[in-house]
Amino acid sequence: MTKNEPLDPVDWKILAELQNDASITNKVLADRVGLATSSCHERVRRLRANGTISGIHAVVDPAAVGRSMQAIIAVQLRPHRRDLVDRFTADALALPETLALFNVSGPEDFFLHVAVRDSAHLQRVLIDHLAAHPEVWHAQTHLIYGKAVTSPIRPDR
Structure with missing residues (x-):
């Protein structure tokens, strides 16, 4: 196979x-x-x-470890240069608050999913980490209400 x-x-x-x-x-x-x-x-x-199963891991509830607030941060970078994108990606993934990072098409370049303790913690992530990157041109925060609703991969019909 x-x-x-x-x-x-x-x-x-x-x-x-x-x-x-x-x-x-x-x-x-x-x-x-x-x-x-x-x-x-x-x-x-x-x-x-063959890579169909790419990993097996525990799913940790962020609220159970003191990070009850989650957000998606839409990030636009300027200019678009490989070195800046690579640095931003590495730094975003190094943040302990980061749950996922998606490189996307459209007006935003990235969606950053974070879990934080509270709004003050979120503000520190935005100001001390994201705004510290001169290539971060714009960031828009979307709070997540409740837990993520996910679905397993299933066969096509």
């Missing part, structure tokens, strides 16, 4: 189960998808080897 090869229904069942709970044992996973444990292990190994 290569990365571009279509997944079969069993592969999709494996992905659904692992996206729901990646900590389940191979035996439990095999039982749920109707495979022998060795066959299930081999499929998961191939899905990891």
Whole structure:
């Protein structure tokens, strides 16, 4: 199986189960998808080897670690130079408040997803870190209300 090869229904069942709970044992996973444990292990190994499964990690609730406020910051850079973009990207990802960074098309260049303690903490991130970059031409903050609603990757219909 290569990365571009279509997944079969069993592969999709494996992905659904692992996206729901990646900590389940191979035996439990095999039982749920109707495979022998060795066959299930081999499929998961191939899905990891070809990059379909790119990682397994714990999802930490930011509020549980004292960062109950989240925001998306739309950032425009000027000028657009590779060295400035690379520096901004590295610095944004180095911030402990950063949850995700998206390089996007449109009027903004980046969407920066951050988790902070409160509005004063958010202001420090904006002024002390983002505004400290002379290439940051404009930043617009959007507060996030509630928790993110996410969905697993599923097969096309």
